[in-house]
Amino acid sequence: MSKKIPYLILAPGFILLIFFLLIPLVSVIWPTFYNGSFSIESYTSFFQDSYNVGIFIRTIRVSLIVTFICIILGVPTAYFIAGTSPKWRGLLMAFTLFPMLTNSVIRSFAWINLLGQNGVINKLLSSIGIISEPLTLLYTEFSIIIGSIYLFLPILIITLVGVMENINPEIMEAAETLGASRIKAFIKVVLPLSIPGIIVGSVLVFTGTLTAYTTPQLLGGNRNMMLSTFLYQNAMTLGNWEDASVIALIMIITTVLVMKGLNLIANRIDKRGEKDA
Amino acid sequence: MRKQRGLSLFVGAVFAFLFIPLVIITITAFGENSTIQFPITGFTFKWFTAVFENQSFIDSFLLSLEISLLATLLALVVGIPAAYALTRNGVKGKDWIKSFFLSPTIIPGVVVGYSLFQFIVIRLQVPLFHGLLLGHFLISLPYIIRVVGSSLEQLDFSIEEVAWTLGSTKFKAFTSIVLPNISSSIFASFMLAFINSFNNIPVSQFLSGPGISTLPTTLMNYIEYNYDPVVSALSVLLMLGTIILMFLIEKTLGLAKVV
Numbered sequence: 324m325s326k327k328i329p330y331l332i333l334a335p336g337f338i339l340l341i342f343f344l345l346i347p348l349v350s351v352i353w354p355t356f357y358n359g360s361f362s363i364e365s366y367t368s369f370f371q372d373s374y375n376v377g378i379f380i381r382t383i384r385v386s387l388i389v390t391f392i393c394i395i396l397g398v399p400t401a402y403f404i405a406g407t408s409p410k411w412r413g414l415l416m417a418f419t420l421f422p423m424l425t426n427s428v429i430r431s432f433a434w435i436n437l438l439g440q441n442g443v444i445n446k447l448l449s450s451i452g453i454i455s456e457p458l459t460l461l462y463t464e465f466s467i468i469i470g471s472i473y474l475f476l477p478i479l480i481i482t483l484v485g486v487m488e489n490i491n492p493e494i495m496e497a498a499e500t501l502g503a504s505r506i507k508a509f510i511k512v513v514l515p516l517s518i519p520g521i522i523v524g525s526v527l528v529f530t531g532t533l534t535a536y537t538t539p540q541l542l543g544g545n546r547n548m549m550l551s552t553f554l555y556q557n558a559m560t561l562g563n564w565e566d567a568s569v570i571a572l573i574m575i576i577t578t579v580l581v582m583k584g585l586n587l588i589a590n591r592i593d594k595r596g597e598k599d600a
Numbered sequence: 601m602r603k604q605r606g607l608s609l610f611v612g613a614v615f616a617f618l619f620i621p622l623v624i625i626t627i628t629a630f631g632e633n634s635t636i637q638f639p640i641t642g643f644t645f646k647w648f649t650a651v652f653e654n655q656s657f658i659d660s661f662l663l664s665l666e667i668s669l670l671a672t673l674l675a676l677v678v679g680i681p682a683a684y685a686l687t688r689n690g691v692k693g694k695d696w697i698k699s700f701f702l703s704p705t706i707i708p709g710v711v712v713g714y715s716l717f718q719f720i721v722i723r724l725q726v727p728l729f730h731g732l733l734l735g736h737f738l739i740s741l742p743y744i745i746r747v748v749g750s751s752l753e754q755l756d757f758s759i760e761e762v763a764w765t766l767g768s769t770k771f772k773a774f775t776s777i778v779l780p781n782i783s784s785s786i787f788a789s790f791m792l793a794f795i796n797s798f799n800n801i802p803v804s805q806f807l808s809g810p811g812i813s814t815l816p817t818t819l820m821n822y823i824e825y826n827y828d829p830v831v832s833a834l835s836v837l838l839m840l841g842t843i844i845l846m847f848l849i850e851k852t853l854g855l856a857k858v859v
Binding site for chain 1: 604607608610611614615617618619621622624625628636637638678679681682684685686688690691697700701703704706707708709710711712714715716717718719720723734737738741770795799801802805806816819820823824827831835838839842843845846850854855856
């Protein structure tokens with residue numbers, strides 16, 4: 324009897340997930356493979372259309388650029404935060420957390436104010452005389468990229484601070500005592516030890532950008548679709564449920580591949596570290 | 601320690617990048633012009649009054665509160681026992697079941713929203729409100745499993761066994777021994793899941809319709825057609841809400857424990 328209890332209390336969640344996550348997903352995806360007979364034609368024809376391929380490639384490209392820039396900005400920042408006193412660390416973490424907990428609509432809207440034709444940046448540049456005509460910054464791939472960096476940088480910093488706090492500062496001191504410059508010690512010592520954390524954070528940033536809806540919708544406009552906005556357009560505006568479902572599976576597969584792939588690498592690196600120690 | 605002036609400047613610039621956009625929104629909420637301008641001319645609170653006079657903002661705010669509270673509570677009721685079962689030995693396929701419970705984080709939000717819309721709302725004709733509630737329940741559940749689960753893993757289960765030995769029923773031991781010991785992580789997971797649900801766009805966007813629109817969805821649709829300081833004022837109010845929630849978490853648990 325008592326052995327059954329764990330299964331009994333797992334059951335409600337299990338059943339809810341099956342009925343409202345798994346079955347809806349399968350019911351949406353299944354018709355893309357089976358229409359009287361089994362075929363992957365929905366997918367091959369999707370990828371034969373250069374417009375669709377363009378959106379897929381843009382999504383991957385934007386996600387890669389965003390991840391890369393977030394790492395460049397986030398690693399030194401996290402390193403700095405991890406090295407401060409607990410009081411400062413708490414404060415800086417709260418400052419990082421605040422934008423993360425602020426609604427993504429607000430955070431995208433902030434960039435409409437900055438990047439628009441009459442936005443802050445155009446006004447500033449023309450008042451100093453750098454430009455004579457306003458630049459087209461909004462509704463471009465550039466605006467999606469900057470909006471996504473803005474959206475996901477905090478989560479990378481927070482993930483990394485957690486990892487870097489655990490790096491013994493004495494290792495850094497030892498490297499410096501042995502003659503390494505501060506930057507060299509950072510690159511040779513702190514960075515390699517942070518790589519698993521960087522990978523975990525990058526997965527969050529990459530998959531976050533890949534699947535984000537609000538930012539491409541508000542900052543990208545109709546000419547710069549990403550997979551998520553393309554899915555929405557197909558499902559809700561065009562009524563093209565077949566393509567919407569195809570995009571849904573492509574998004575799931577890409578997300579899972581990136582997650583599993585990078586986490587595998589992170590685990591390998593972690594294990595290697597253990598062996599060395 | 602040597603001075604890290606270069607690094608400090610860099611970090612200063614990163615925080616400027618994170619905050620200047622939000623500061624600009626805040627300033628534009630007080631401008632008198634009817635479209636957003638920066639720098640502002642004049643100073644007024646009228647856009648804040650306008651937020652409260654906008655019935656669709658008020659209605660969708662109340663709906664958001666209702667959906668997020670109900671969904672998070674449902675996720676707690678379902679999630680806490682599940683997290684508890686998953687920390688016990690003897691559950692077969694424990695890792696597999698746990699990944700299944702965490703899977704809503706792997707499935708992109710737009711896909712969750714889309715499949716719920718198509719299957720639950722269109723095919724099964726379930727009312728939109730329930731579809732929305734289910735969607736928010738799905739995205740909240742992983743937070744409960746993860747946060748409560750990790751605190752249960754650190755809990756010494758022998759205290760529970762002592763209660764059993766002393767004649768307490770399993771249920772009594774769970775409610776009077778286990779639950780009080782994990783109360784802070786329950787609160788933390790509740791707050792995280794609530795904030796996440798309240799801010800969610802992708803799921804809500806698919807599951808909205810006449811009379812059913814969460815605040816972020818309403819705000820998003822409003823932004824697509826309007827460019828006035830009402831949006832800034834509402835943003836400021838929502839940011840104030842975030843600050844209050846962060847302050848509450850800090851006072852009760854410490855923010856560090858939540859992240």
